[in-house]
Amino acid sequence: MRPDTTEHERAAPPPDAAVPAPSTRLTRRRLLTLGALGAAAAGGAYAVSRGPGLPSLPGIAGFAEPPPPELRVDPQPVDFRALQARRRIGTAAHAYEVTGRPATYYVTAAFGARLDRWLALHRENVGHVPDEIRSYGAWVRGSATSWHSSGEAIDIARLRAGGRDLTSLRHDEWRDAPAAELRRRLSLYWRTAAGLHHEFADVLTYLFDDAHANHIHVDIGRFGPERPRLIRRSNAQVQAVQAMCRHVWGRTDVAITGDFDDMTRDATTRVLEQAGGPGELADSREAWQAFMVATMQRA
Template sequence: MIGRRQLLRVGAGLALGAGAAATGCSPGTGPNPDDSTGARSQPSCVPRSALDPHGDIAGLPLVYEISRRPTTFWFDGAFHDQLTERAKALPASLGKPAGQLRTYGSWISGSGRCTSWHNAGRAFDLAQIRTADGRLVSCRYDLWSAESGAALERRLQAYWRVAASLHLRFAYVLTYLYDARHHNHIHVDNGRSGAELSTFSSRSRVQVHAVQAIATYLWRREVPITGRWDRATRTATGAILADLGLPGSLTDAGSWRGFLTDARTRGT
């Protein structure tokens, strides 16, 4: 079992953000949410009338996390298709069928200031997943970060399996490690990856955080979760890839996707 000190090593530095908004991403989640220099287009403001209304993703009802009521949200059509493909893969990460997605939403009016992919209907904030048998798989670190021992370990493992599945498709998957605004949801957008599957950049703090958390919580390897592509992280991921029989490093697209494909089901 992972020790309490290791489990909370990341959370200690984030506790200062307790005053974060109680809802999902603000319009300030802009076009370049980390230090990666990868090509990334700028978001544009899209009127709601140009988007498609959806009350579900892959047949899973969308429930607004604040009201706990089924709600229709607006999406760019291609982005909704990408979310549908990922939602269909959720049972592998959950160990059972999904039944409902709780969310803080997708499209947000930019009011002329296009600072977020939410303004284009190309971002989505996932708060919790209800399985078909009624269990909640929570992406809300704000609700369970104070738990301890085996309970916290189970939460973290479930969280990072879901995050790994999302990372396969989207280059930007913003978790509680990104900042305090993301303690209550996982944000995904296709601003960098577009229509393609994601690839790994060692300059991406977002992706390096994910690699370090997956190594720590799913592979049980001692990796400081810093967001830096340091020697400890390179050594740990090299050993994991070797165990998986994958060549090269995570910058190889096949090895990156193999790493995430394994992580999304590890321990289920």
């Protein structure tokens, strides 16, 4: 295991490039590796998780826990000119959250394709059709400690259409809202997060730490093209599943502990039974994907 490192590094961007959100220094690469671990090989996806334009990704055959070794232990920083310059995510324009203005972001071709796939999945299953996605940026210059530096991460803040928010991932802005409004926003937040967990192995929300209260961080850094499945020792994955049970499925008996306990297993199994999904959540990648799709579809 490599020494602890930061997830974000501040750097001067190239012209027209967005940069990650200001945050406190995080000395937790080890925590990210052990606690936020979400690894899986790409295989046959659960049927409802694919529609037109959502092909399976190539990858390794299925595996039992523990997961396979990380493909890459540390990011390999690249110059932004080696990356794709993009101004859209799928059908939606990309804008920088700080200014609200359209902005170019720089990512690898594989990461850009994964973002497009996520948005198509979101449109199909949540029913929102955003025309703008705001982020705190993707590529950041020269840090060997952040997947942003290799063009394989982005910090998403909100999905918008017609000049208004469809979903705000800015928990910092609405966490003190009145109870009814808070319930609505939390449900949308976690339905959106479910789509990200369907597509990305590492997904960090406000539950991870305060630095993620104004965005959701996603990357494909350590596991490349592999698709997620549940890793029971991943605090980030288990906490997210527990939050989905509480805020989307109404299972307020499920506590957000990061421990995949009997109550969490029971709640997720019942969701999968309702959705006609395969087995239990921890059994397979297909079960993980089925749970996430069912959560996205839950109005």
